[in-house]
Amino acid sequence: xxxxxxxxxxxxxxxxxxxxxxxxxxxxxxxxxxxxxxxxxxxxxxxxxxxxxxxxxxxxxxxxxxxxxxxxxxxxxxxxxxxxxxxxxxxxxxxxxxxxxxxxxxxxxxxxxxxxxxxxxxxxxxxxxxxxxxxxxxxxxxxxxxxxxxxxxxxxxxxxxxxxxxxxxxxxxxxxxxxxxxxxxxxxxxxxxxxxxxxxxxxxxxxxxxxxxxxxxxxxxxxxxxxxxxxxxxxxxxxxxxxxxxxxxxxxxxxxxxxxx
Amino acid sequence: xxxxxxxxxxxxxxxxxxxxxxxxxxxxxxxxxxxxxxxxxxxxxxxxxxxxxxxxxxxxxxxxxxxxxxxxxxxxxxxxxxxxxxxxxxxxxxxxxxxxxxxxxxxxxxxxxxxxxxxxxxxxxxxxxxxxxxxxxxxxxxxxxxxxxxxxxxxxxxxxxxxxxxxxxxxxxxxxxxxxxxxxxxxxxxxxxxxxxxxxxxxxxxxxxxxxxxxxxxxxxxxxxxxxxxxxxxxxxxxxxxxxxxxxxxxxxxxxxxxxxxxx
Numbered sequence: 001x002x003x004x005x006x007x008x009x010x011x012x013x014x015x016x017x018x019x020x021x022x023x024x025x026x027x028x029x030x031x032x033x034x035x036x037x038x039x040x041x042x043x044x045x046x047x048x049x050x051x052x053x054x055x056x057x058x059x060x061x062x063x064x065x066x067x068x069x070x071x072x073x074x075x076x077x078x079x080x081x082x083x084x085x086x087x088x089x090x091x092x093x094x095x096x097x098x099x100x101x102x103x104x105x106x107x108x109x110x111x112x113x114x115x116x117x118x119x120x121x122x123x124x125x126x127x128x129x130x131x132x133x134x135x136x137x138x139x140x141x142x143x144x145x146x147x148x149x150x151x152x153x154x155x156x157x158x159x160x161x162x163x164x165x166x167x168x169x170x171x172x173x174x175x176x177x178x179x180x181x182x183x184x185x186x187x188x189x190x191x192x193x194x195x196x197x198x199x200x201x202x203x204x205x206x207x208x209x210x211x212x213x214x215x216x217x218x219x220x221x222x223x224x225x226x227x228x229x230x231x232x233x234x235x236x237x238x239x240x241x242x243x244x245x246x247x248x249x250x251x252x253x254x255x256x257x258x259x260x261x
Numbered sequence: 262x263x264x265x266x267x268x269x270x271x272x273x274x275x276x277x278x279x280x281x282x283x284x285x286x287x288x289x290x291x292x293x294x295x296x297x298x299x300x301x302x303x304x305x306x307x308x309x310x311x312x313x314x315x316x317x318x319x320x321x322x323x324x325x326x327x328x329x330x331x332x333x334x335x336x337x338x339x340x341x342x343x344x345x346x347x348x349x350x351x352x353x354x355x356x357x358x359x360x361x362x363x364x365x366x367x368x369x370x371x372x373x374x375x376x377x378x379x380x381x382x383x384x385x386x387x388x389x390x391x392x393x394x395x396x397x398x399x400x401x402x403x404x405x406x407x408x409x410x411x412x413x414x415x416x417x418x419x420x421x422x423x424x425x426x427x428x429x430x431x432x433x434x435x436x437x438x439x440x441x442x443x444x445x446x447x448x449x450x451x452x453x454x455x456x457x458x459x460x461x462x463x464x465x466x467x468x469x470x471x472x473x474x475x476x477x478x479x480x481x482x483x484x485x486x487x488x489x490x491x492x493x494x495x496x497x498x499x500x501x502x503x504x505x506x507x508x509x510x511x512x513x514x515x516x517x518x519x520x521x522x523x524x525x
Contacts, residue, residue, distance in 0.1 A: 054368030057519075071366055082293055083292060091286075094282075
């Protein structure tokens, strides 16, 4: 269970304190429930994930983690360039207290990442795809109760993507996830509940579909129409001459999988 | 402002988490310190050796074979190694946080951990370097066995503590005022490592004596040779008072600026 109580967060900028990103967020994630975070860019999704992951701390309020929570996966950090993939993996094993069964876990990481000989080369020689494969493999090597993920499924080449998606599905079976994604399909596939972040507040929905709907309804009408124009104008079907006001909502939504991205 | 973990029986005690982080960081830091560049481990030895060699050439060039009653080679080796015990620890600690930014995406790792671990590593490495240099001097026939090993250990530990305190403080301040990092460069001349403090004219000598490094370095020399003409004001308590004060200030800064340090 994860408890988030009255969490406020703002960052310090070069010009003093920034605006509040989170203005009193409250929710409780029950055990075994996977949650999708939705909200526009800059709504504080990544901030909230970092706070839940314990990488960052709230200015006010508290977060309680009553389970093993992963580090935020897919944030690009956590690897030291001058060390090899194996050495980085060993480090992560050690800080998680897996000194005893490290050999096993290293094998799992090496098998999953499929880096071959590159596993023993410095990470700075890796391509970005290889990097993210290693990061993903690292996160899978530990049995967390809750995984925090930031679009991890969308890394690597086609083959790895498929493998990662399968591994992710397996993962979703035994652990729960807190993820943010601009892909509706991904969210629907993995999450049952949803949190919509808007204007510094969080709204909890027991069903991810409701969260997505609330999020979509928050997008102003004029914006919906203008992006419709762009999308439909470039579609092979040509300009159908529909106006949003009488266009079926279902349809408008399908045009707008990620309106601001 | 609170975040707690409680995972019941599966959870690890915070102290165990910290210890495993220190262990992991220590192995990682020693790898990067010793093998990241070509023959990086050789430079560890080369730097103090170079300083000692050219100062020895100068001193013997002006026919100064004794310094404060002590063999000048031993005077230089002990002074330089004692000073480097401070400087290496301090400068490595100073850069520890900025060099390890990537690691703070694991919540187990705190900025202060990286400074402490680097200080431990540098302390051990400097101990090894000192032993090798002294062994080398012994091959040339110098008397390298300390007469009061306890005094040497006590003084060297005090210098290490000051280095750690410096690292803790400046690793925070460097984020705010980057120029603080340059201060350390002035200290070699001012701490009596290559220039005898007693030869400095008054009133400047009295100012220099306020520097705790002077006391630490002279105490190490006194430990090697009890007949050494150390500064009469020599006081280990002064060294330790500075060390503990800096340590306390450093830890306070680390706690207070923890969040800012984690994403500079």
